[in-house]
Amino acid sequence: MINAIETFDLGKRYGKQWALQGCTFSLPAGRIAGLVGxxxxxxxxLMHLLVGLLTPSSGTxxxxxxxxxxQLDRVLSTVGFVGQDRPLYRNFTVSDMLRFGQExxxxxxxxxxxNRIKQLDIPLNQPTGKLSGGQQAQVALLxxxxxxxxxxxxxxxxxSLDPLSRHQFxxxxxxxxxxxxxxxxxxxxxxxxxxRICDTLVLLxxxxxxxxxxxxxxxESHRWITCLPESVESLxxxxxxxxxxxxxxxxxxxxxxxxxxxxxDTTWIMExxxxxxxxxxxxxxxxxxxxxxxxxxxxxxxxQ
Amino acid sequence: xxxxxxxxHRTEAIVAGILLILFTLFLLLxxxxxxxxxxxxxxxxxxxxxxxxxxxxxxxxxxxxxxxxGAPLISQELERGTHRLAWTQGVTSKRWFMxxxxxxxxxxxVIFLFLSRILMWWNQPINEAIGPWSTFDxxxxxxxxxxxxxxxxxxxxxxxxxKSVAAIALFVPIFPVVRLFFIxxxxxxxxxxxxxxxxxxxxxxxxxxxxxxxxxxxVDRFGQLINFDLVFRTCYxxxxxxxxxxxxxxxxFSCLRENGFSIVEWxxxxxxxxxxxxxxTLIFLALALSLVGVTVWWLKKKGG
Numbered sequence: 001m002i003n004a005i006e007t008f009d010l011g012k013r014y015g016k017q018w019a020l021q022g023c024t025f026s027l028p029a030g031r032i033a034g035l036v037g038x039x040x041x042x043x044x045x046l047m048h049l050l051v052g053l054l055t056p057s058s059g060t061x062x063x064x065x066x067x068x069x070x071q072l073d074r075v076l077s078t079v080g081f082v083g084q085d086r087p088l089y090r091n092f093t094v095s096d097m098l099r100f101g102q103e104x105x106x107x108x109x110x111x112x113x114x115n116r117i118k119q120l121d122i123p124l125n126q127p128t129g130k131l132s133g134g135q136q137a138q139v140a141l142l143x144x145x146x147x148x149x150x151x152x153x154x155x156x157x158x159x160s161l162d163p164l165s166r167h168q169f170x171x172x173x174x175x176x177x178x179x180x181x182x183x184x185x186x187x188x189x190x191x192x193x194x195x196r197i198c199d200t201l202v203l204l205x206x207x208x209x210x211x212x213x214x215x216x217x218x219x220e221s222h223r224w225i226t227c228l229p230e231s232v233e234s235l236x237x238x239x240x241x242x243x244x245x246x247x248x249x250x251x252x253x254x255x256x257x258x259x260x261x262x263x264x265d266t267t268w269i270m271e272x273x274x275x276x277x278x279x280x281x282x283x284x285x286x287x288x289x290x291x292x293x294x295x296x297x298x299x300x301x302x303x304q
Numbered sequence: 305x306x307x308x309x310x311x312x313h314r315t316e317a318i319v320a321g322i323l324l325i326l327f328t329l330f331l332l333l334x335x336x337x338x339x340x341x342x343x344x345x346x347x348x349x350x351x352x353x354x355x356x357x358x359x360x361x362x363x364x365x366x367x368x369x370x371x372x373x374g375a376p377l378i379s380q381e382l383e384r385g386t387h388r389l390a391w392t393q394g395v396t397s398k399r400w401f402m403x404x405x406x407x408x409x410x411x412x413x414v415i416f417l418f419l420s421r422i423l424m425w426w427n428q429p430i431n432e433a434i435g436p437w438s439t440f441d442x443x444x445x446x447x448x449x450x451x452x453x454x455x456x457x458x459x460x461x462x463x464x465x466x467k468s469v470a471a472i473a474l475f476v477p478i479f480p481v482v483r484l485f486f487i488x489x490x491x492x493x494x495x496x497x498x499x500x501x502x503x504x505x506x507x508x509x510x511x512x513x514x515x516x517x518x519x520x521x522x523v524d525r526f527g528q529l530i531n532f533d534l535v536f537r538t539c540y541x542x543x544x545x546x547x548x549x550x551x552x553x554x555x556x557f558s559c560l561r562e563n564g565f566s567i568v569e570w571x572x573x574x575x576x577x578x579x580x581x582x583x584x585t586l587i588f589l590a591l592a593l594s595l596v597g598v599t600v601w602w603l604k605k606k607g608g
Binding site: 048051052053054055072073076077079081083084085087088089090092096099100101103104105106107108140143147155 | 305306307308311312384385386387388389390391392393394395396397400604605606
């Protein structure tokens, strides 16, 4: 089966500054992947490279086996994209916006679009600029869905939405993903929301890809270790240490325990981690640490 | 794309329609007045008309088009983020831009073709009385190419700076500078013709008709250019204040003849007027096409 997304050493440079560097990963079809990372980590850059709004400075990206840089027409026909701030033409009415979608897309499900708008009680003759944030988000999502994409890419679709609108948005997103059997890549700062719907995590920080994998598996393969400061070195030989936090008399380490290694030493305590803790541990890494880590895990593949 | 282009530019289209009606009425009224002046006052009446309002206004039309249609065409999408919507639906940015450009260029062509036809009518008395050269920019079809060039220039500037106000601010000085450069360059489109007269026999300048006089000078009997002062001192006793009044005064011809002076004029003949209109049209059309090409390249370089 062809992966929905596959990148190899993908990078984008502005002048001397890399917005994204050495990004290699693959995402099998059918996955719901959450893309997390601080602002400026390269999330939008990665998404724009996948939908052809940017061309790569290095490496390659493939969407359903097709290159967005070379076969954008064919890529666009299978990908639904909602960009940052959920852009709409603010002076267009909702029905203008739907007509726009119909005119500009070779494949467009008119009746589905109209039905969805009616179900959501969104007034058709209202300019989109006058809709509520939640309604705007729904119209933006609909413009991506009405071409029946097999991959949905959503760039922070939940930002500045109230909890109810967020919930509704996620609901419709999940329903559609199931109905259409499409792959989803969604970026957000709302880790709780992502945890509810995603089965896969992709983590970017400092322009580097640090994690990509099955969400449950990733959580399972990370542990907190509380130990004495002098044991840190010997632990680093056993496990990959993500992060070390000096406490009062002890040190707290976030480690990766992909292969279970036994040790007689009982001077430390091991605890499970939550998704949020794990993400925060990676996001607090410095630029050099991110570089080292990303070179170490130079190919991240999400298991089928 | 036809509906999309119309929906996005219908305000400009309506404003353009109103301007066109007003301008046509204005040209009809002033054109009739020009004819009245020509019948009553002949050549001197017409001369005062040649630098009058229609010629200022006619230069404004391409400027308005470039500033208010060209400059915002891409920059407004970029600054509002709607390119992330428009270029990720079913068409690539290149196709989106090419269709829009074509759909705006064709009505522009029709409107300015109509205007140039009216201007040709307007200029008839001027053509008869003092020749067509003095109103070159608003007499004939060059204005069509000027308008298309303005549209392409504004669009490219908008694509590069990405802010509509900045694009307008750049376009408004750059466009007139380019136009002024070609107004200066125009005399060199073809090497000028020259005519010598050694003040013997019939005055040949009378037969040249309404030429565009580029330069006037004197040469001695060896064909060397000589200083005006020498001619004035020798043959114009009252100094150069009388020069222009006596340039073809038969009373001093004998003096000029005896000293071996002859007069030379460099000029573009009236027969070349339409050829020059054609040359300038080709230059501006070629410029417009290259700017469209650069815009496509720019969009391609940034994204797919």
